[in-house]
Amino acid sequence: MEKPTQKQGQQDKAGTGIVVPQRRMFLRYAGATALATTLLLTTSCDDDDDETMPTDPETVDLGSGDTGILNYAYALEQLEAAFYAEVVAKSLGMFSQTEQQIMQDLKGHEGIHRDFLKAALGNAAIPDLEVDFSTINFNDKNNILATARTFEDLGVAAYNGAGQYLENAGFLTLAGKIVSVEARHAAVIRDLISNGTFSDTADNMGLDPAMMPADVLQAAAPFIKNKISANNLPK
Template sequence: MKSPLSGSASSRRATTDLLADRHESRRSALKKLGLGAFGLGSIVLGGREARAGFASASAADPTDVAVLNFALNLEYLEAEYYLRAVTGMGIEAAGGGVDGAGTAGEVVVKTNSQVPFTNAAFQQYAAEIAADELAHVIFLRAAITAAGGVPAARPALNLRESFAAAAQAAGLGAGFDPFADEVSFMLGAFVFEDVGVAAYKGASPLISNKTFLEAAAGILGVEAYHSGIVRTLLFQLGGTAQTAAQAISDLRDAASGVEKDQGIIVGGMANLVPTDANGIAFSRSTREVLDIVYLGSGATQGGFFPAGLNGDIK
């Protein structure tokens, strides 16, 4: 599944410009909502109204802040993955901020991580999701601060060996590189998106403050949209991509020790929305999520987080 990286300097600039345009669009929308603005080079960490909503809420429960910081760790991972795939740069270059409680860790990634997109639609999907994930990081950091907490610093992330190890464990062979081409990129995205949806849903009963719960529900909805996009594209790509997605799904079940994952094909039919018999999205406990991102049951670090998460839930 390893393919050579290609793409001219002009195509890489076009991708960066596309994300900048996406940010400009988001900025216009956020201004209309009164929630602040952001661009690639200058980002306001949450709007005044958004911060006021959290600051005026009842005193933040330590558990609520811990859950938001747990979510922030996962958002750091997603934002770094998408931003580097689309622009070749990470959160810091985009002005998103990475400092806070704990040590801001290094991001291990290939020298040129920018995906050589050949499909314009795939490129636009990636840019949109990158903008969303960066916005989640910015929002959660601002919300935690406004609630009187300290946002977790970005932990050390491994976006190189972790993917290769996960692919090998899933039986997909050695040397998998999610930045090699757009199909590999979508398979890399599939590793994260379903986990994000299940993580937010699983953490929702732990949140007591309704202001925080509403925000988490809003992010869950966006992650579900992302998951639907990725699952649909992989299904449309056919045989090899569908088989690889099933292998990744099986790996998530094996890592977490709980069988609740679903591939994009069930009984020979499309399965674009993974749900239980009641049509309800699955939940994952924080321990199950950690087992998946650490690539090992009961592990306290490893996989995508070589030094573990920052915060109380790690």
């Protein structure tokens, strides 16, 4: 991969070697996702033969098998895409020019993730979720960045935890590509909050944490008005 030069990015003042990428350079980070889009859309979700547990008709049931896992990812991507759309629409002016470019890139990436998961799921996709951002102060830059950190860290942990349940090797590969982009998002947001903290989530083995679907959905619940059931996901 081509290394960013000082013309392509802005060197941080702390001299750590961390480069804040400009818009075009940052979009290269999502190259794997662009490839994943093509591959994923050529592979249809298999029908699941597993028996499912009945749910309340007002509850959004993610489903079972690989379809359930992809719907789980789709639900989280809906949340992230909606959040960054709000940031770009309401709060862009409080960020520097470089930060504005990053926020616009994040909005674009999450929208791509959301849209191709929906297309891949086809008729098996859960409906559009109704988000609740009433606790987020979009007039407070620090609150926006803190929320972005929460969503990005949650997304990475969700993919890390659910990937083991995917049976289709192609889906597992694609999930790995998406989570690599999400991890870059998390790193950039952390560095915007405090320079040099981009890897603070890693453990002593250099690995990001993993969370199970029930825990992830509980953490995301305050931001989603719909009740979501993961009862039929693989365990």
